Amino acid sequence: MKQKVYIYRSFERFWHWAQAIIIFFLAATGFEIHGSITFFGYQNAVKYHNIAAYSFIVLIAFAIFWHFSTGEWRQYLPTAKNMKAQINYYLFGIFKNAPHPTKKTVLSKLNPLQKLVYLSLKILVIPTMVISGLLYMFYRYPQKGNMEGLNIESIKVIALFHTAGAFLLLAFIIVHLYLITTGATVTSNLKAMITGYEEIESEEKKINTNDEFPEESKILKNEVGHA
């Protein structure tokens, strides 16, 4: 039984799209600073990249607060359950019109592969980019200033981490943009992230099978009902 469910709440959608715009903009300005492309002009690229970076950090601060206050962070806890089925689906099932092995629900929006990839973005790639980015910005040449202990001999290592992270993010975006089209229909995932609503399998049944977080399930269910 399918029903239309409000799956992405307003802040979540705002966060997602703001993050998307900022990351695209950071990539464009960043790769100009890196010397790969020419578009904004070097001085502007540096200026815009810094503004976008601060915006991103503010957004991340809000997003962290949201994740913890709503308990949504649990969505990203990795699980091996269904992992093999999910991989098999992307490699074979998808071509045979087989059903998605992981049922999407409000309480479990992500399949095991998504959980793993998004979690590594959240705890590895994004922190690497933020930390190396801040060091890049506030790096002040060797032996200047009084904090000898905080001396960084060269910007090289910082820059290499920052560049490597940028390539990873770009690769993620390419795959992510494609996987959007692998929902129930080609556009259903995109529509869901825009409107918040998606037609998914009946929720009642799923909640009963989800016994991982019974407490949160109740709370979430109530919240979803109000949203």
Added chain:
Amino acid sequence: MKKIIISVALLGLVIAVSIGILSSKETEQNPLSLLQAKLSDKPAPSVDHTKFAVLKKKFTSPQQVTAACISCHTERAKEVMKSNHWNWEREEYIEGRGIVYLGKKNAINNFCIGTEGNEESCAKCHIGYGMKNSKTFSYTDSTNIDCLVCHDNTETYAKGNEKGGAPDVTVDLSNVAQHVGEPKRSNCGVCHFFGGGGNNVKHGDLDKAMFDGPKSIDIHMGTDGMNLQCVDCHKTEKHNISGKMYSLSSMNRNRVECEECHTESPHADAILNQHTLKVACQTCHIPTYAKANATKLDWDWSTAGKLKNGEPYEEDDKDGNHTYLSIKGSFKWGNNLKPDYIWFNGTASHYLLGDTVADTTVPLVLNPLYGSYQDKDSKIIPVKIHTARQPYDPVTKMLIQPKLFANKKGEGAFWKDFNWERAADVGMKDIDLPFSGHISFIRTEMYWPVNHMVSSKENSLTCTDCHSRENSRLSGMNDFYMPARDYSPFIESAGGWLLLLALAGVFIHGTIRLISSRKMKKRG
């Protein structure tokens, strides 16, 4: 609707916070107009020298003028006699060598090589009279001070050629003595624009075109601009003139810094201001030098001495620059040149007369300038590198100071007799150094920091002149990582492959999906 308002409000907040954080970092723009007003205010002289009785007479020798000067300015001569303009040397500490009295008496350059033995000619640019020989010249006789070469305001004073520093006989000493004042560009330029035996030969950024040139040559000195005089920046107290050239100095002191007027954070953009920690102002603001006339880039002494019909001759290029002189050898010239760039911390070393050369397979740098990325006092500066082949004794391993100038043939001077062995023998004997009788020519280099011919803001370098993969001005400086110029080949190719594989994977996966879904539709 409510959600949209909340979203827009949040986005607005994010933008407002980030703009707030960023704009607080920007510094106030340096008040250039205040600086211009300050420098435009030139007080009138407090005395009129035409009214002094002591100057209203016929002077028969320049020494009489000096005596008249000293009769009023009683203590000034003592100041002058402490200066390197007078002594042709200054006390310097050189790393690894200790304290030396460094100057034209003991250093060697790769232009006319050195003054020793050639003083009568070289002393045209000494602020004294009667310099026949630097060893016998009396550095304590104050009447030999040439006050006029620096303080003449008539622009009629000129030193004679090969007269040991004495003025040309045509100079009206009384008139000049009555019209003296603060030195002008014409006073300094008459020597400093012509170092190395011709206009702009040595420095490359000091050219006779700057006597009264436009600000397109130098933004500070342009007569259509601020029209600054040399001493406006080279501030002078008690005849101690600030600023010096590292052809003859070694220590990080008494330098003229742009920051004295322009401060350390002159830009409106905070990121540009951060550059001043490691990049000298000159690096971006002097994009080219030798803007008006050519400067000498290479001097090959080994070809000197060729004669036509027993007579020395010269060859010139289309601009009138000598490309060959029998007395000096072959030259290469250049104008509108991009400088070379090096790290410099304000200290230098020097080849001094009598030093032995360890390795002649690489060019010998006569004045190595010290600095590196890791050195906190170092900044990137623009330099002119002058190369040469100059005489060398392969047995004693010393550079040779030849006798070049003499009034007549037969004294061993190369410029009269064109005999290297004889000129080297006489020259080295004059400074009590051995000469084996053998001469070869070795490659040498000199580094000349470029400090003048500053361009306008609009004509200065922009980010991508250095921050770019190709044709970076700093492509030769490889001891640090610079954004845009540098990258890790590994990360670059790994990243490229990653993106390519992602695209290919997506493409192949998508294609198979498309084909299989069509097949399934067909099957129904």
